[in-house]
Every structure is written in structure tokens, then in C-alpha cells.
Amino acid sequence: MSGGVGGLTGAIPSARPDQAALDAAEAGDSAAQAARVQWQHQLEQARYQAQLAQRRYQNVDPDNRLVARGLEAAWESALHAVQAAEQQLQRAEQQHPEALCAAEREALLDLAEDLEAVWSAPSTSDRDRKELLRALLEEVLVTHDKDAHAVHVTLRWHGGLISDLSIALPRTRAATVRTDEDTVALIRRLAAYYPDAVIAGVLNRQQRTTATGLPFTVNRVGSLRTHWGIPCFVPPAQPVCGEPLTIRDAAAVLGVAPSTLHRQLNDGLIAGEQVTPGAPWRIVITAALRAHFAGEAPEGFVPIVEAMRRLGVSRQTVLQRVKRGELEAIHVSQGNRKGLRIKVSEPTPDLFDDRKTARG
Incomplete structure (x- = not known):
């Protein structure tokens, strides 16, 4: 874009370069003059309001103290407004740029004749270029041509010249959409x-x-x-010894329902693995796992309800003790009463209870 604008500096009014340059230089002076006139009008209005407030205060009956105090406050407020307007006008006059002298006007005309050199000079910063354009340009109209992938710029310079410029837009490659x-x-x-x-x-x-x-x-x-390039899954023809099995395959090997394995996995009674949360469980068939799913309950193993009664604890507590290894548990998969069995010793009779029975 800088190159396009720089190349356009040669099109600045060759017929009237003096008018274009002087109009740009005097634009700031006109704005400052207009601001100064506005502050002068505001000062005159403030002084007029202060004079009115003074006359109202002087004409009031001194005995009417309430009204007198209100008019006095209004007069003081009007005087403060006069002071503020005077200070603002003073600042505007101090900031007003001085008119160009003959030498400065001549130098400005020389710059207008060779604006390309000024624009491309190493000492000219980007901020200087922006200020230069702001001073020389009156209006900029930009039109986007999607078909031509370009923008058309119409520049209206101070002095009346209109310049047209077409700038090709860089063709950006669309961002590649990829899975994370x-x-x-x-x-x-x-x-x-x-x-x-x-x-x-x-x-x-x-x-x-x-x-x-x-x-x-x-x-x-x-x-x-x-x-x-990720290969698809190919199930093995025969389960590999020691390899994890799916819930369905493990249930078939152990002779139980898949729901039983799901329940005991959730209770933490048997071990399993997941590739990631939400993935199907996979179980390694071990000797200990086979022993856990017994056909019949050995001596000393009782249903979980009986274990709760003997231990005097809740079902959750019994399962927690099994998980910690404090209690031994198996799953009975045969008979009418299938399910979990817990090994719990018979409660020892109390010695004093025996003596009471003997006395009776």
C-alpha cells in the first residue's frame, strides 16, 4: 500500500502544485482561526450573562436576604464562567500557528514540486507520511473489487485534483482445517x-x-x-494368551454375564483397564480372576447380606473392605443363589453369656 501511495505522489496537481501545497498548509490555520472565533463568541456570551446577573443582584431589595443570596450566587457563577472562557481563549491564541512567511511559502512550493523525494526520504517516518497525507488529502474513497481481488482508491486532494489508484490485494492461502x-x-x-x-x-x-x-x-x-495412515482394527482369530479381552469375550471365558463383570468393575472388586475414559473395559484373564468366579461357594463364604449382619456394617463398607483386601470375596456362578459371597468367620460366643446360660 505504501508503494501505491508513494507512486501516486507524482500525480499531485501538476497544473496547480502551488495551490495544492498552499491549501494543505493553510488548512490547519483555518481550523485554528475558526476555533478562536468560537471561543471569542463564548466569552462575549459569558460576559453578557455576568452583566445581567450583576444588574439583578444590584436591583434586589437588600432586606429580602433569601433572594439576595441566590442572585449573589448566580453572579459569582457567571463570573467563574467568564474566567474559564478567557482562559480557554488565551490557550487557543497561544496554540494558534503563525502564518507562513514568504520563505516558508517558497519552501513549501518546492516540496510540492518534489513530493516523491520527501515521501521516500530515509528521514521520513511512517508517522510523517500519515501527517503528510492528512494535510494534503480532502477525501478518500475505497471500493473493494472481490472479482479482481483488488481495491480501487479514489483520492480527492486539496486544490481539486482527483486521483484513482487500483491496488492488488495479496492472495492469502486459506487456513488448513485440521483435527487437533x-x-x-x-x-x-x-x-x-x-x-x-x-x-x-x-x-x-x-x-x-x-x-x-x-x-x-x-x-x-x-x-x-x-x-x-492409521491401520484399522483387525480382531485376532484366537484370543492371545495374556492379552486383555473385551467384556463380552471375558464373560464368555469366565462363564458369567457381561453385566456381572460391569458391576464388579464399577464396585472395584476386579481389575480392568481402559485406553481412555469412556472406552470399553478390557480384562486380563488370570488365575486369580478365574478363582474369583467359583462354581460353588467354599466353606465359610456367606451371601453379602449375611456378611453385613455378622459384621454389623453396611453393604458399602463390606465392599470397601473387600477392595482393601481385608475380606475375601468370590462370585458364585452356579446354583439357584448366584452372586457375591464373602468369607466371614462365625462370631465367637461371649464367655459371660455362657455362664449366664449355665446358671439359668
Whole structure:
């Protein structure tokens, strides 16, 4: 843009360069003169109001003290307004620029003849250029041409000249829309264990969206995998020993319902893992886990309701003790009364109770 305006300085009125330069130089003087006249009028008005207030005060009956005090206050206020107007006029006169002398007018005309040199001079700062344009220009009209990807500028100079300029706009490359790296990394981890449908559900539960703000679907996950070169999930033909299994596969191996595993995972009675919050649970089948899901309850294991009665605590407390390893628990998967069993010792009879029974 600077180059365009700089090249336009050669178009400043060649027919009347003196008029354009002088009009620009005298624009500030005209504005200051108009401001000074305005303050003079305000001072005259303030003095007139002060004289009126003085006459009202002098004509009032001195015995009417209430009215006299009000008129006196109005007179003092009018005098303060006169003082403020005088000070403002004095400041305006002090700030008023002096008229150009003959030498200054001649120098200004010389600058108008070679404005390009002034504009391009190393000593001319950007602020100087702005001030120069502000002094020389009367009006600027800018029109955006979207088809031509350019702007058309019409400049109206002091002195009457009108200049037109067309400036090509830089073609900016549209910002690339990309999914955030954290989501891509999560898809890479999930794809090792789950198909696209499961991955889409996990991402939506975490309230993640695509780069354009859309929810994830099977197709969108697949497209994203393909773009980033992430292989799709291929389930193994046979479960690998020691590898985590899905809830459904683990339930089939242990001979229980998937809901049982979900419930015991939530209660913290068995261990499981999640790739990320909201992802399906995965369970490693161990000897201890197999022993936990027994066919029948061994000696000393009682239903959780009986354990609560014997221990005198709530269900939550019993489960907390199992999680801490203070109580042993198994899940019975056979018989009519399937469910959790807790190992609780029989309460020891109180010695004094035995003596009371014997005496009776």
C-alpha cells in the first residue's frame, strides 16, 4: 500500500502544485482561526450573562436576604464562567500557528514540486507520511473489487485534483482445517483395539468433534484414519494368551454375564483397564480372576447380606473392605443363589453369656 501511495505522489496537481501545497498548509490555520472565533463568541456570551446577573443582584431589595443570596450566587457563577472562557481563549491564541512567511511559502512550493523525494526520504517516518497525507488529502474513497481481488482508491486532494489508484490485494492461502493432534493420537491408540464404530462412540462421549465441529461417525473416523495412515482394527482369530479381552469375550471365558463383570468393575472388586475414559473395559484373564468366579461357594463364604449382619456394617463398607483386601470375596456362578459371597468367620460366643446360660 505504501508503494501505491508513494507512486501516486507524482500525480499531485501538476497544473496547480502551488495551490495544492498552499491549501494543505493553510488548512490547519483555518481550523485554528475558526476555533478562536468560537471561543471569542463564548466569552462575549459569558460576559453578557455576568452583566445581567450583576444588574439583578444590584436591583434586589437588600432586606429580602433569601433572594439576595441566590442572585449573589448566580453572579459569582457567571463570573467563574467568564474566567474559564478567557482562559480557554488565551490557550487557543497561544496554540494558534503563525502564518507562513514568504520563505516558508517558497519552501513549501518546492516540496510540492518534489513530493516523491520527501515521501521516500530515509528521514521520513511512517508517522510523517500519515501527517503528510492528512494535510494534503480532502477525501478518500475505497471500493473493494472481490472479482479482481483488488481495491480501487479514489483520492480527492486539496486544490481539486482527483486521483484513482487500483491496488492488488495479496492472495492469502486459506487456513488448513485440521483435527487437533490430541484427537489424532487418541484415535491411533484406540484403533489398535477397537473398530471405527466403537472409536466414534468414545470420541463423542468425550465431547470431541471433527475439525469442522461435527460429531464423529464411522465414516468420519475411517476417513481420518486413512488420512493419517492409521491401520484399522483387525480382531485376532484366537484370543492371545495374556492379552486383555473385551467384556463380552471375558464373560464368555469366565462363564458369567457381561453385566456381572460391569458391576464388579464399577464396585472395584476386579481389575480392568481402559485406553481412555469412556472406552470399553478390557480384562486380563488370570488365575486369580478365574478363582474369583467359583462354581460353588467354599466353606465359610456367606451371601453379602449375611456378611453385613455378622459384621454389623453396611453393604458399602463390606465392599470397601473387600477392595482393601481385608475380606475375601468370590462370585458364585452356579446354583439357584448366584452372586457375591464373602468369607466371614462365625462370631465367637461371649464367655459371660455362657455362664449366664449355665446358671439359668
